[in-house]
Amino acid sequence: xxxxxxxxxxxxxxxxxxxxxxxxxxxxxxxxxxxxxxxxxxxxxxxxxxxxxxxxxxxxxxxxxxxxxxxxxxxxxxxxxxxxxxxxxxxxxxxxxxxxxxxxxxxxxxxxxxxxxxxxxxxxxxxxxxxxxxxxx
Numbered sequence: 272x273x274x275x276x277x278x279x280x281x282x283x284x285x286x287x288x289x290x291x292x293x294x295x296x297x298x299x300x301x302x303x304x305x306x307x308x309x310x311x312x313x314x315x316x317x318x319x320x321x322x323x324x325x326x327x328x329x330x331x332x333x334x335x336x337x338x339x340x341x342x343x344x345x346x347x348x349x350x351x352x353x354x355x356x357x358x359x360x361x362x363x364x365x366x367x368x369x370x371x372x373x374x375x376x377x378x379x380x381x382x383x384x385x386x387x388x389x390x391x392x393x394x395x396x397x398x399x400x401x402x403x404x405x406x407x408x
Contacts, residue, residue, distance in 0.1 A: 276378035283371035290364040301353040
């Protein structure tokens with residue numbers, strides 16, 4: 272394999288690895304954001320249950336629900352933003368992986384072309400040796 276092909280493959284591998292790490296980090300942030308939404312949903316259910324059992328809590332429930340709705344909307348916004356980032360990271364990783372495969376394919380085709388050229392030279396040399404032997408013998 273030629274030095275340029277090795278360099279391109281090494282650089283492409285590095286880019287793929289970097290993008291894989293980025294995708295993992297984004298996925299972890301998305302899971303964290305989704306967990307925040309789930310926690311908010313669980314908290315509102317607890318407050319609703321408290322309101323059913325305690326009339327004082329019931330009076331404050333509407334104010335709590337307004338604040339909760341704002342917090343939940345913010346949390347859902349974060350989930351949506353991170354989901355979009357995750358999609359972009361996946362697309363970038365897919366593109367980088369396709370580039371790596373192209374470089375590997377070109378390197379392999381170059382290697383096979385060199386082997387084929389060497390085999391043709393060897394065959395030509397043997398043919399020439401055979402012709403000389405016949406001419407001389």
